[in-house]
Amino acid sequence: MPDVRPHAKLTHEGALKILHAALAKAQEIRVPQCIAVTDDGGHLLAFVQMDGARRLSQRSAIRKAQTAASNQAPTGGIPAELEVKLALATGGAVVNLKGGLPIVVDGQLVGAIGVGSGTQDQDVEVARAGIAALSAATPV
Amino acid sequence: MPDVRPHAKLTHEGALKILHAALAKAQEIRVPQCIAVTDDGGHLLAFVQMDGARRLSQRSAIRKAQTAASNQAPTGGIPAELEVKLALATGGAVVNLKGGLPIVVDGQLVGAIGVGSGTQDQDVEVARAGIAALSAATPV
Amino acid sequence: MPDVRPHAKLTHEGALKILHAALAKAQEIRVPQCIAVTDDGGHLLAFVQMDGARRLSQRSAIRKAQTAASNQAPTGGIPAELEVKLALATGGAVVNLKGGLPIVVDGQLVGAIGVGSGTQDQDVEVARAGIAALSAATPV
Amino acid sequence: MPDVRPHAKLTHEGALKILHAALAKAQEIRVPQCIAVTDDGGHLLAFVQMDGARRLSQRSAIRKAQTAASNQAPTGGIPAELEVKLALATGGAVVNLKGGLPIVVDGQLVGAIGVGSGTQDQDVEVARAGIAALSAATPV
Numbered sequence: 001m002p003d004v005r006p007h008a009k010l011t012h013e014g015a016l017k018i019l020h021a022a023l024a025k026a027q028e029i030r031v032p033q034c035i036a037v038t039d040d041g042g043h044l045l046a047f048v049q050m051d052g053a054r055r056l057s058q059r060s061a062i063r064k065a066q067t068a069a070s071n072q073a074p075t076g077g078i079p080a081e082l083e084v085k086l087a088l089a090t091g092g093a094v095v096n097l098k099g100g101l102p103i104v105v106d107g108q109l110v111g112a113i114g115v116g117s118g119t120q121d122q123d124v125e126v127a128r129a130g131i132a133a134l135s136a137a138t139p140v
Numbered sequence: 141m142p143d144v145r146p147h148a149k150l151t152h153e154g155a156l157k158i159l160h161a162a163l164a165k166a167q168e169i170r171v172p173q174c175i176a177v178t179d180d181g182g183h184l185l186a187f188v189q190m191d192g193a194r195r196l197s198q199r200s201a202i203r204k205a206q207t208a209a210s211n212q213a214p215t216g217g218i219p220a221e222l223e224v225k226l227a228l229a230t231g232g233a234v235v236n237l238k239g240g241l242p243i244v245v246d247g248q249l250v251g252a253i254g255v256g257s258g259t260q261d262q263d264v265e266v267a268r269a270g271i272a273a274l275s276a277a278t279p280v
Numbered sequence: 281m282p283d284v285r286p287h288a289k290l291t292h293e294g295a296l297k298i299l300h301a302a303l304a305k306a307q308e309i310r311v312p313q314c315i316a317v318t319d320d321g322g323h324l325l326a327f328v329q330m331d332g333a334r335r336l337s338q339r340s341a342i343r344k345a346q347t348a349a350s351n352q353a354p355t356g357g358i359p360a361e362l363e364v365k366l367a368l369a370t371g372g373a374v375v376n377l378k379g380g381l382p383i384v385v386d387g388q389l390v391g392a393i394g395v396g397s398g399t400q401d402q403d404v405e406v407a408r409a410g411i412a413a414l415s416a417a418t419p420v
Numbered sequence: 421m422p423d424v425r426p427h428a429k430l431t432h433e434g435a436l437k438i439l440h441a442a443l444a445k446a447q448e449i450r451v452p453q454c455i456a457v458t459d460d461g462g463h464l465l466a467f468v469q470m471d472g473a474r475r476l477s478q479r480s481a482i483r484k485a486q487t488a489a490s491n492q493a494p495t496g497g498i499p500a501e502l503e504v505k506l507a508l509a510t511g512g513a514v515v516n517l518k519g520g521l522p523i524v525v526d527g528q529l530v531g532a533i534g535v536g537s538g539t540q541d542q543d544v545e546v547a548r549a550g551i552a553a554l555s556a557a558t559p560v
Contacts, residue, residue: 012303012330023292043335047327050292051145055182055323056210060229087228095229097222116229143294143414144385147287152443152470154283163432181321183475187467190432195463245284274283285471322475350476362517368507369480369515369536 010037010103010111014134015045018103018113022130023048031118033126034061040109042066050117057116064100064123065114066093072109074140075100076120099123103131104138150177150243150251154274155185158243158253162270163188171258173266174201180249182206190257197256203233204240204263205254212249214280215240216260239263243271244278290317290383290391294414295325298383298393302410303328311398313406314341320389322346330397337396344380344403345394346373352389354420355380356400379403383411384418430457430523430531434554435465438523438533442550443468451538453546454481460529462486470537477536483513484520484543485534492529494560495520496540519543523551524558 015037026033032052037045042065049058067075076098078086083096098120103111113130115123131137155177166173172192177185182205189198207215216238218226223236238260243251253270255263271277295317306313312332317325322345329338347355356378358366363376378400383391393410395403411417435457446453452472457465462485469478487495496518498506503516518540523531533550535543551557 009331012328016328043329044327044338045329047324048292048296049323049325051289052212054210054212056207056230056233058324059231059233060226063229084224084228092228092231095225097225097229141293142291143297143416144288144390145291147289148284149287149471151282151285152468153281156468157283179321181319181323183321183469184467184478185469187464188432188436189463189465191429198464250284276283347476350474352472352474364504365515365517366480368504368512369483369517370476371479371512373476373479 008105008108008110010039010045012045015111017133018130019046019048021133022113022115022126023050025129026050026126029122029125031122031126033115033117033123034058035126035130036062036065036114037111037130038062038065038069039111040069042069045111053117060095060097061099061114061116063093063095063114064097064116065112067095068100068102068114069109069112070094072102074098074102099127101127101131101140103134105134105136148245148248148250150179150185152185155251157273158270159186159188161273162253162255162266163190165269166190166266169262169265171262171266173255173257173263174198175266175270176202176205176254177251178202178205178209179251180209182209185251193257200235200237201254201256203235203254204237204256205252206233207235208240208242208254209249209252212242214238214242239267241267241271241280243274245274245276288385288388288390290319290325292325295391297413298410299326299328301413302393302395302406303330305409306330306406309402309405311402311406313395313397313403314338315406315410316341316345316394317391318342318345318349319391320349322349325391333397340375340377341394341396343373343375343394344377344396345392347375348380348382348394349389349392352382354378354382379407381407381411381420383414385414385416428525428528428530430459430465432465435531437553438550439466439468441553442533442535442546443470445549446470446546449542449545451542451546453535453537453543454478455546455550456482456485456534457531458482458485458489459531460489462489465531473537480515480517481534481536483515483534484517484536485532486513487515488520488522488534489529489532490514492522494518494522519547521547521551521560523554525554525556
């Protein structure tokens with residue numbers, strides 16, 4: 001087995017492209033949102049809090065992205081009997097709200113987007129629109 | 141779209157007026173309370189802990205105000221299936237107890253009041269009395 | 281004394297304009313940066329971490345903006361004998377590194393920008409370029 | 421030795437009297453302040469953040485009061501070689517900035533006041549004016 005393996009990294013240009021596409025969708029559906037894009041390690045690459053968004057959704061938007069990056073899967077699918085256990089075990093880092101999606105390019109996780117302040121379905125719609133702006137990204 | 145938009149700020153005089161009116165109501169109904177007034181960003185503007193109030197209600201009173209400010213709505217209305225998810229996702233910041241009310245002037249959120257230590261209905265009654273002292277504020 | 285006073289709020293459009301102007305300057309001088317724009321209460325409105333920026337500068341960039349917003353002044357001017365005392369007294373929130381600048385429009389503090397990952401002079405240069413994009417903002 | 425001993429408690433009326441006297445002094449000298457009054461255990465009894473005060477001084481004002489209550493002495497007198505050790509050992513709770521004063525009645529510590537956002541001398545002046553409003557309190 002090799003000591004290092006090739007991997008793709010999301011650039012800040014890519015992160016901002018996703019951010020602005022998500023923002024455009026949020027404006028189109030008239031839902032003020034907090035939108036966060038992280039790298040595959042969960043570190044914040046780009047963020048915007050729209051006028052009128054819930055301020056406390058800043059935290060949940062970032063945590064949704066971090067959870068999606070960590071799980072390499074959309075957020076919100078943790079079985080009910082596990083959600084509190086996992087949240088407690090990770091100091092609240094793992095959230096179980098919809099609105100976090102992994103960003104996958106050529107089968108590699110390069111980051112995640114987390115959206116919060118709308119309904120969970122609105123959050124997902126905005127997150128999807130963000131990822132759709134990255135032509136190489138796998139739709140989620 | 142403009143870079144800045146006009147907004148109103150609650151003054152400390154306004155915050156203290158609300159605090160004292162809430163305090164007077166709590167004394168009238170003989171329920172010792174913790175009473176917190178924040179700005180629209182959730183920062184504490186004025187606070188009082190009455191003699192005999194539950195000390196740990198200091199935290200919940202402040203969090204009620206912060207949740208009401210963030211949601212721009214009275215606290216306590218989060219559906220049961222979401223309340224733990226939202227609390228976990230925000231590190232406990234989002235609370236689902238009655239007693240937090242947004243302070244709205246001319247259609248603009250300028251802050252919030254949070255009251256804790258009584259029953260939830262008593263907390264709401266005291267919070268409402270606080271807001272009623274601000275003649276320009278929208279009754280909640 | 282009035283209960284509320286008029287104030288201006290930085291919109292997300294304004295915050296993103298500042299962010300992109302700062303980003304352009306950082307690209308021009310070829311220094312990867314973390315760039316944060318907050319409102320006047322220190323809440324994050326917009327953020328970008330450039331490719332190659334120091335990851336831990338995310339924290340300091342945000343704290344620089346929050347310190348500049350709180351002090352309503354550029355960061356880095358705290359006298360040496362006070363800097364540790366103030367950092368300790370605020371749980372590390374008050375930082376004394378250059379690179380945080382208040383955003384003032386018509387004499388009102390509407391937010392702040394914080395830049396970190398370059399030298400302090402580079403951070404200030406990038407922050408200034410950000411503010412310069414807001415035609416109504418007072419140069420700092 | 422008895423199992424319990426008599427002690428005086430600062431009422432919320434007393435705390436608010438101190439708060440408003442400190443506020444009046446801050447307005448007189450035209451320095452926006454954060455003002456906190458705690459009980460002898462360091463629990464917040466009353467608080468106000470004046471218009472234009474540094475937001476991050478909320479924390480330091482409360483910690484000054486808590487440090488003064490804990491030390492039963494004015495803050496700011498910790499020897500230089502101890503101040504970092506004590507701050508680290510207490511998770512930042514012990515601060516070494518002037519502006520915290522114990523409230524002593526008939527030789528008993530009943531609480532403390534902490535003031536922050538001005539210069540340290542202004543903070544002390546405002547704190548003293550607060551305590552002076554309590555006729556029974558020992559001047560500090």
